[in-house]
Amino acid sequence: MSVAIEYYVLLSMALFCIGLFGILTRRNALMFLMSVEIMLNAANINLIAFAFYHGNLTGQVFALFTMALAAAEVAVGLGIILVLYRNFRDVDVTVPTTMRW
Amino acid sequence: MAVFELPEWTALAPALILVATALLLFVFDSINPRTSNRSLLAGTSAIGSLTALGVAVWFMLAGVGTPSVDGGRGVVELFGGQFIVDQMALFFMVVVAVVTALVAVASYDYMEDHAYQAEYYSLVMLAATGMATMAAANSLVTIFIALELASLPSYALVSILKNNRGSVEAGLKYFLIGALSSAIFVYGVSLVYGATGHLQLDAIAENLEGAGEYGGLLGLGILMMIGGFAFKTASVPFHFWAPEAYEGAPAPISAFLSSASKAAGFVIAFRVFTTAFPIEATTAVIGIDWSLAFVILAIVTMTLGNFAAATQDNVKRMLAYSSIGHAGYALIGLAGLSADGGQLVMGAAMMHLLVYGFMNTGAFLFVALAEYWGVGRTFEDYNGLATQAPVACFALGIFMFSLAGIPPLGGFFSKYFLFVGAIEAGMLVVAAALVVNSALSLYYYARLVKAVWIEDPVADRGTLSQPTGLYAAIVFAAVLTVVALPVFGPIADAALDAAAVVIG
Amino acid sequence: MEGLFDYAPAIALFPLAAFVIALAFGNYLPKKGAIPGIVATGGSLALSLAMLAAVAGGEEGYYHDTLYTWAAGDAASEVGPEGIEFTFGILIDPLAALMLVIVSLISFLVHVFSLGYMNDEGETGLPRYYAGLGLFTFSMLAFVYADNLLMAFMFFELVGLCSFLLIGFWFRTRSAPSAAKKAFLVTRFGDYFFLIGVIAIAATFGTLQFAGNDSFIAAAEAAIDGNEQLFGFGAETWVTITALLVLGGVVGKSAQFPLHTWLPDAMEGPTTVSALIHAATMVAAGVYLVARMFGYYALSPTALAIVAFVGGFTALFAATMGCVKDDVKQVLAYSTISQYGYMMLGLGVGGYVAGVFHLMNHAFFKALLFLGAGAVIILMHHEQNMWKMGGLKDKAPVTYWTFVAGALALAGIIPFSGFWSKDEILYDALIVGLEEPLILAAYAMGLVAVFFTGFYTFRMVFLTFHGKPRSEAAEDPHGVGWSIKLPLLTLGVLAVVAGIANLAPVYKLTGIELTFLESWLEGGLEGTTYVAYTELLGDVYDTGFIGTESTTVLIAAGLSLALAFSGAGVAWKLYNVPEPVRHTEKLGGAYDVLRSNYYQDEYQVWLAEGLTLPLARAADRFDQTVIDGTVDGVSTASLFGSDRVKRIQTGIVTNYAALLVTGFIVLLIVLGILGGWFV
């Protein structure tokens, strides 16, 4: 009747890894943020797929919450990237290294 | 005590009071965003958090959350088990409220020149609300929401000094690692949900057996959730944000994050792992005792934290690493859980987090005071401060020795009870690591004491003012740290009872 | 008379009081503390004489009482009672009574002499001096009538302290403190063995009493009779071992070879101190101790033989060194060592009476000689080199004649006191030696030493008093007062007549009962009398005669007299000339050896400074580098590790993410493998 649950999980895992790859390779703060969003959405896929699989709505509801929170997170994140740019004249996340060791 | 006359939802009163305070501050903010009536703002925050503290203590004394068999009023479950108010929840609400109150009072002076005061205080109160909610959250949904409610304002608070590169950098790093961690956490949640079909903790526990075929999936999910907690508690390997965030953030915020936020991180870890993943049942499914993960994390975390702290030049950064080290100590509370108990070790971890709330906050507030004075940030800059500010330095001595676990200070009992717990749980390796780390920590804590009390002052630094708020907060924290020792009986009782209830 | 014994503690306590008074108030007193000292020692002397009379006149003939329990407790001894009590008690038997008189008399005379020697010479620090003398007298007297070995040891140590303090009296010089240190250290080395002996005896027999039925001597006898095993040894072997351990203290204190080196150096102290401590009394403590526990030594032939041999060897050894000394006090010091060697020889061959007799005589004549030397030093304006003296005979007749009396006694010229006792010792040694080759060797050494004794004694007399003055000081000597002459005269008389106390040869030849001392020592507690010792010795030594007893007596006396005279004669020939010269070059290489005291000092100093000190420094270096280095190394390594660990935090947030993920994956792999998730 439908796609087996394993494929959803594989998809979400692939998405998660893509996001992770982005985080590890991208130096632009915005790209970093977007990669995180991809990872969150990977989780959302899981949640919805499993909700379907288990036959309860909990997962779907949670996915909604996740989306809302992701939005809030992006809002805060953009704010921080803004002040980052103001202070460092760049949105490269590897630039601010005044504190280390 | 008229608890029963109140509706059940009032059991969340401490958190509600905190959120109400936050909203009140928003009202102030919207009326006059540039208000510099610091007394009103800090006062409101302090009163709000103290009220929350009072209510939480009152609830504890009144027996809310104490099982009826022990003569209490029973654990309060709200919203279909999404929230639970038991002794552990109240215990951690106390921790959060105390720290918040101290931070609010200290910020009165520290944030003196800040433009948007009300916004700052309301963010603090919102974060506190998040942490208090974490203490009571009993479902992965509420946990995640509370976590984010605590985290998002924290990101903003860390980078609130918008023209300070350190603050911004700290905020950025905190945020990026935080976002990554919460993504991992949510993914973990989704896997757990996939394996069990539930997000409510008790329900997860009940459906563990059904997850048999997804053992690996569940294990991965659990591990990813551990990642989320590790981020919140600044444990290895999710600790990377901590040194920078604590160093760059305004010192009261560092105190807030390293004490309250860490405690909140632990309370959800405690709750999730005791309620949702009881060891025996979980081990049957995932094939391995998850406490092993915490054993590894505890050892690595305390070792890394203490070793990295030992040679720091910057006091605040030293405290940051020490905070990581203490996360490692508290992790013993989870590492020591076993099928046949662990009440002692977990209770000890809770005691430690409480006392840590006083002493670590106090220590960071001293740094705040030093930053307020503008004496500099390194150990050398602190040299000989005792001759000019004996009271504050006396308090600093108390915080340092207490952090090192030297009697007659509060930190002694909690640290040694952890030690006792580790031995009881048979974790001799952890106990040995504790000994080694404790020795090292003695070195760097003593180093700070040496700087302020033993070294001669560097160049003339002029007279140092005595900001009322900071002083009051520091002295209060010091008094709490000292008094904690003689009154440790009730503290231990509360923590152990709380642990007993959760562990069941 | 018996009630008098209740006052016995006062004998020692008088000088203690003098010590306290002199120390606390000496500076404010006329004569700076001398008066209390004289009064106290006078009181002690009077009481001692009374004790002597009481012992002589009493029915029991002794006094033994435990005064005070120092400590008591349970201790399992090898044989003997379960518990042990360490007590202070007084034992006044004939031997102790005699010694009390000697000590208090000489101490009294020295105090008087000090008025002239110290006060009149304007010394500073006199309260310290008199306090030292008082403390010494107290300790010595308490040692003498101690009724147990531990108490004896304690006061034995205390006299060592006083010796240290008094030798170092002139502490502002470099030599005196060094000599004081050496004296204490060397004797301490001996006392180390002594203390082991005390402890071993206490642990073996559960008692340390000298006399009575519960004495360790009686217990040891019983153990030997019962063939007990003590600490894994046969009883007799163990008694020998412990006796030799105690002998360590004796050898140290009585300056016997090889621990004699401190005594010549001790002459750095005031001459009065040398007279009192380093000639007449303290040095005698060792020999006295052997006499005190003679019953114990008598149980072990080996121990006795060793005592005898050490004594004989020391007698000769020291006498030879005395022959080449230039300093009058050095000569006397070596002669003291030598004479104590005789006493040890006497006791070792079982001549208990002879040994005690010589102890008494020596105390008189050696104190006399030292005080005489002190008088000479005053005469000579503090010059001690004999080569700068000469011709004092006419200028100081009292000093001269008393000194000569002492010298004759020392050289063993009949009929002066020294002859009688020394002859008796040699006779006792001879009769035993005829049966025991080792003892014969000891006897031979003692006999040869007689020649050297005669030689150095008269070399000293002639160089000092005869001939022409060889320095300005000698031409114009400083006068001496009554406080100096009085003690000299007293001791001079004693040196001449004391021999009457025991004219054993006369008795042996004629049968006339002139052996007063022998019969005196026959009294006392059962087991500590001469009679008891004689019985014991019967088992130990066989004796033989050359011909009959009388011929043996005559041969022995004749030999020693002849040697003494020839020694004196050689000295007469060489040095009784107006302008004596050194004859040392004739000795050739032997001179260097003698002059250097057989390199005894050198090797002992080497042991201390050449061996122990470098060893200590090596230990220190080891401690600093290896042991402490390990401690510091742990800290350094930790801090180095710390420095490495914190480098993980690179400051670049992308690295953090990578490390975070890596860490997470590592954890995942570990747990996954353990949990079997990847299967």
Add this chain to the structure above:
Amino acid sequence: MMIEALIAVALVGALVTFIAPNRIAGKLAFAISLIPAALSLWMFTVFDGSGNALLDGELAFESQMEWIQLGDYTISWFVGLDGISLPLVVLTTVLTTLAIMSSWTPIDDRESQFYGLLLFIEANLIGVFTALDFFVWFIFWEAVLIPMYLLIGVWGGPRRKYAAIKFFVYTNVASLLMFGAFITLVFGLGDAVTSFALPEVASAMLDGGPEGFLGVGGSTLASIVFVAMFLGFAVKVPIVPFHTWLPDAHVEAPTPASVLLAGVLLKMGTYALLRFNFTMFPEQVEAYAIPIAAIAVISVIYGAMLALAQTDLKRIVAYSSVSSMGYVILGLIAYTQFGVGGATFQMVSHGLISGLMFMAVGVIYNATHTRMVTDMSGMADRMPVAVGILVAGAFGYMGLPLMSGFFGEFTIFFGAFGAEQLPYSELFTPLAMFGIVIVAGYLLFALQRTVFGPYHLETDYEVGRAPLHDVAPMFVLLGIIILLGVAPELIFEMITDAVDPILENGGEL
């Protein structure tokens, strides 16, 4: 409640002194310290306890109160005195009073803090010697570290920071080891104990011992714990090779801190050894007799040899403490009444004598500002009284009869020589006794070079007579030393009374 009063007076006194003006702090602290001193002396006279505190003895001034319930275990405030602890408490109070007086001259900076810390130490030391619950005891045990760290660190010599941190960390690590071992033991005892009260643990230990823990069998566990605790205490004592913190701490510490450090702090280690290892583990004591005796002998001889190599007066006395503590260990391992009793006596005696020595060295330092043997000679010429006492103290250290040191050493040697518990005791004892020769060697060397000889001083200071308040404490100490040397039964009787029950369980009585 007398013990609480003692501690409270000292604690409150510490606080009062801390906020008092510098000018009067010294006198004020002295006055305050007289109260516990007098109180403890009064307790000494009315002492009516008997037996051993851990072994069903009659405690004097006992008081007990529940404090914390930790799982199945109760932690109680539990204090009391027996014949072992009382002399040490009196030693503490008296020595503190005298140390305070001896600080008047050398301490001229931040006085109120200094004296406050001294009183704080006193409170903790009293606690260590009176506490009978492990946690209470451990609190006091560890709390001593803070004031001592600061005393060394703030008022110490040139290398004070190094010395202070070394002392602090080293002894703390040892304490952690010991703590862990003891807790393991308590868990190993299983249901037999329900509290950390030492008497309870002791009786459980003697009543069959541990049943095992973490798969380790009972007797093995007991052995491991015994060794671990011994090592833990060995640092505090200190026993070679864990002694290297001591000379550094002593040399750098200000004189009064040295007095307390050598006088009382070192006794914490030996006291704890007696209370824990030698009371609770008779079988292990027997099993490990030879290695422990060997360590004791090595400590004596090696410590003495190290002292011989030093040229700093304080270092000499410091190393000699290592040596003296070796005697104490030897006495303990003898496990006879005289051995253990003598060891306890020696703790008191060494406290007095080393205190006296440090004070005397301190007085010389005050005047000359140097402690190097090579820098001075002939001090007796300028400060006869102080030097006289120094010489007396030195002879006390060498074990001169009629001073307390001799009694302690003699009883230890006697107790050890015939000890049946200890194989080869008749060899170990003479070996250790050789220490009395070496001690004479280095002390006499030092005396000869510093106080005797012609007057000479390398530093530019005018040396005069020491003030009365410098000399008076030394007189008092000397008086006590002689009193105890002449009449040791004053405390030896109560000590043996408390020691006997220990030996009934395993030693030789």
